[in-house]
Amino acid sequence: MTSAELEAAWAGDEGAFASLMSPFLRELHVHCYRITGSVDDADDVLQEVLLAAWKGLRGFSGRSSLRTWLYRIATNCSLNLLRDRSRRARPAPLPPFDPPTPSDLFDQPHFQPYPDAWVNELDPAAQAIARESVELAFVLALQRMPPRQAAVLMLCDVLDFTVSEAAEMLSIGKSAAKGLLQRARAGRPSSPPQATEAAQWDIARRFAEAFSRDDIDALVGLLTDQCWLAMPPATERYVGRTAVEGFLRASAAGRPGGSYALSAARAGGRPAFVCYLDGRARGLLIIEPTWDGSKIASIMRILDDGFHRHLGAPDLLE
Structure with missing residues (x-):
């Protein structure tokens, strides 16, 4: 990411925005998949993430990295889908x-x-x-965890974010995030x-x-x-x-x-x-x-x- 690309995207340049997002698309899709357990749902969530990022880019202050900011959006969009999905049968x-x-x-x-x-x-x-x-077995086990436990486990143990960063992404306290991570680790399947x-x-x-x-x-x-x-x-x-x-x-x-x-x-x-x-x-x-x-x-x-x-x-x- 360059400051010129970011400034162009802030000004509404869709090409600059696409260039900013391009390096993160596959890893964000994988992240959305781990939480939702569905390729089709990950497709839908990623589109929501990009739309939210486009609308909210002016609010990106640079206090965190662009990657961290995008993972915060992706995690919360994935959790929102899980809440909505519980009300619709496939x-x-x-x-x-x-x-x-x-x-x-x-x-x-x-x-x-x-x-x-x-x-x-x-x-x-x-x-x-x-x-x-x-x-297969790992993602199935993730789907049986409470969603926020699975999200914290992915953020900290797979993606190497700190507990503090995971807590900020989920808008919860650090102690709460630490407790979610401990319970998730206790239920994490062995390989x-x-x-x-x-x-x-x-x-x-x-x-x-x-x-x-x-x-x-x-x-x-x-x-x-x-x-x-x-x-x-x-x-x-x-x-x-x-x-x-x-x-x-x-x-x-x-x-x-x-x-x-x-x-x-x-x-x-x-x-x-x-x-x-x-x-x-x-x-x-x-x-x-x-x-x-x-x-x-x-x-x-x-x-x-x-x-x-x-x-x-x-x-x-x-």
């Missing part, structure tokens, strides 16, 4: 078959994984931190060891081959005893190999249009596949391999027929 498509009774509820109907390719747009120093903090990239893609390949043939016996052989399956925005969850097997068999038997074709992708730090039925994109599959890559610990099916566009995948599969 409708789930009805399955074209009669599914078995679920084991329990999946409490994150808005959840979407973050495309790995977008993390690569960050500068190299930020990529490793961002990859860990957008991993278990991960299978190597080669091992993850080996079991992903075997999963894809069995899934695209509707070979349920082969699929079940890849699952752990405690494997679970969820399908946001649907709120049903199937827990345990037997329950997951029951759903997979019902889906294969009752699905119109034949079997799926799968196109490899990567999201949430995990192997993923864009699903195509009759050549048309029909959502996303993500698998969570065990630490040694020998089995599959969870399957998530994103029931959003437009999500593949975030991954740069085509609408139609030749």
